[in-house]
Amino acid sequence: AQSVTQLDSHVSVSEGTPVLLRCNYSSSYSPSLFWYVQHPNKGLQLLLKYTSAATLVKGINGFEAEFKKSETSFHLTKPSAHMSDAAEYFCVVSDQSNYQLIWGAGTKLIIKP
Amino acid sequence: DTGVSQDPRHKITKRGQNVTFRCDPISEHNRLYWYRQTLGQGPEFLTYFQNEAQLEKSRLLSDRFSAERPKGSFSTLEIQRTEQGDSAMYLCASSPTRAGANVLTFGAGSRLTVL
Numbered sequence: 001a002q003s004v005t006q007l008d009s010h011v012s013v014s015e016g017t018p019v020l021l022r023c024n025y026s027s028s029y030s031p032s033l034f035w036y037v038q039h040p041n042k043g044l045q046l047l048l049k050y051t052s053a054a055t056l057v058k059g060i061n062g063f064e065a066e067f068k069k070s071e072t073s074f075h076l077t078k079p080s081a082h083m084s085d086a087a088e089y090f091c092v093v094s095d096q097s098n099y100q101l102i103w104g105a106g107t108k109l110i111i112k113p
Numbered sequence: 114d115t116g117v118s119q120d121p122r123h124k125i126t127k128r129g130q131n132v133t134f135r136c137d138p139i140s141e142h143n144r145l146y147w148y149r150q151t152l153g154q155g156p157e158f159l160t161y162f163q164n165e166a167q168l169e170k171s172r173l174l175s176d177r178f179s180a181e182r183p184k185g186s187f188s189t190l191e192i193q194r195t196e197q198g199d200s201a202m203y204l205c206a207s208s209p210t211r212a213g214a215n216v217l218t219f220g221a222g223s224r225l226t227v228l
Contacts, residue, residue, distance in 0.1 A: 009153075032215055043117070044156070044204070044219040090155050094215045100169070101217065103155030 002027045002093045006104035014112045019063075019078040021107045023091030026072065032094035033074045034101070035065055039087045047089075050074065061085070086111045117220035119205050125226045126195055133191045134223040138207030145188050146217060147180055148204040149173065156204055162188060163210065195227045 007022040025031060035047040048059025055067045061084075065076045074091060091104040118137040126132050138145050143164050148156035159178070160170045164185040174180075177195075182188040192199055202224050206217035 034216075036219075041221070043221040044206075044217075046216060046218075049216060092155075100158050100161070101156075101215065103157075106153070106155050 002102045004091050004093050004104040006091050006107050008107050010108045012110040013081050016080050019081045021076040021089050023074045025093045034092040035076050036090045037087050081111050083111050119220035119223050123224045127228050131193045136188045136205030142207035143210040144208045146206040147190050150202040197227045200227045
């Protein structure tokens, strides 16, 4: 069975400093992995997606994530945080049927001015 | 393409009443999904359609819940005899069938409050 663990429920960083949101997954096959972002009162938006091509995936708004099979991790990073990055971030793995997504519990990113 | 639309955005109802939510997916997308999200949690899968066929239902979808997609376009999610535990955000998403099938585009959600 697949599962996703987001290691931090809240992450607080100062504007202009790096962001690291941690995600570990469990899967019995080569998974597809995603990061979605949810701003308050807005729909979930896809940030980036990994599907067994390049292990370093670049997404929107300057975010990127690196797939590390040996560590079963898919951490999300950004070199310099912006106030508009404040939101909830979800790490997601796709199950073998390729239609059902397994969601982490989310990490709330707080940006301090 | 206006994305995935959901209506209403907010619904407040009394326990025991029935409610219905509507979702209009992206027109080219054959797959349509319903998820439920409670505060502080990630979305939970409820059901999914390929065109008009409902192909999978979660055990979370009790017999008070019913979803339809009669013409393979818009979908409705009805909750009968609502309970306070049904209070949540109900999310609809759509995706294409082939390439990028597991990349979902979400609507803004319908927030249900059961008093």
